[in-house]
Amino acid sequence: MISVCREHAGNVKRWRDGQMALRWCAAGMVEAGKQFRRVNGHLHLPALRAALEREVAEHVVPVVHNDQVSAA
Numbered sequence: 386m387i388s389v390c391r392e393h394a395g396n397v398k399r400w401r402d403g404q405m406a407l408r409w410c411a412a413g414m415v416e417a418g419k420q421f422r423r424v425n426g427h428l429h430l431p432a433l434r435a436a437l438e439r440e441v442a443e444h445v446v447p448v449v450h451n452d453q454v455s456a457a
Contacts, residue, residue, distance in 0.1 A: 386413075386414060386417040386418075386421075389413055389414075389416055389417035389420070390409075390410055390413030390414060390416075390417060391413070392413075393409065393412060393413035393416055394406075394409045394410065394413055397409055
């Protein structure tokens, strides 16, 4: 992605301000995004997230401070 942004921004002859640099960087990222590939197993990510949240919820121990119970 960085090399595509660099090539894309190489077309600029005179940089005016930071906003212009951000616009060109964003345009380069859009171009680079066209070349990205999906992660293998991306359809299983929601199930993985749910399993991780269940696992974390089982191991959370309540902590008592000043007679109040909160999750730590």
